[in-house]
Amino acid sequence: MNTVRDNFSSSKLFTCITSGSYGEGLEMRGSDLDIMQVNKSIKVNADKQPDFDPSITYLSMDTDDVKPGFTQLRLEYSRKSVYFGML
Template sequence: MTDHSTQHVSRALYWYMCQHIVGTEDYVKQIRLLNAVRDNLSSNKVGISITSGSFGEGLEMRGSDLDVMFMDRNVEVYDVKPRFHPNISYLSMNTDYEKPGFTQLRLEYSNSQTLYDNSVQFADKHYLSSTLGKK
């Protein structure tokens, strides 16, 4: 294919995707804005909900699920030990044996039973479990 033919196919594919799969650029921006507004309205003293995944990026695709993360304001994750506060639970990051972009979260201190309930014990340490936390 020549450069002109490649450009034509690329534009046709972009147009088709905008019309039939993900929506126009303005529609995607609107979805992102609505997600941000909903996330801000659901924010409170305890935590923040964050819409993520493809829908969080503004892509409303058939068959796709809705991913929502919850950030607890009373839990801190660190790789350098912070100043201790008794009302905050602390998780340390361990990336030594993990794939790039992943980490193990070790429970260092918790004032909440919920974190212990969502952790597994390994070698006298408690680690947050991704499978126990999924809903």
């Protein structure tokens, strides 16, 4: 049921993913509904640079000097500054 809702909620710009306990199929009393939206026009690169597309925002990962399980994201290219609150 969650997968069907996610597929109907997704578009060319965003992918919807039902997450959390409800997304795993656990319906516990008092549990909330967690839905993530993944923006398809933002790419995060861990190691290699992909083919460049000027309509996509590119971020790179920096894992030096951060706690395990965390990363810092560095903006490499963006045509639109509204994603990150810049003017």
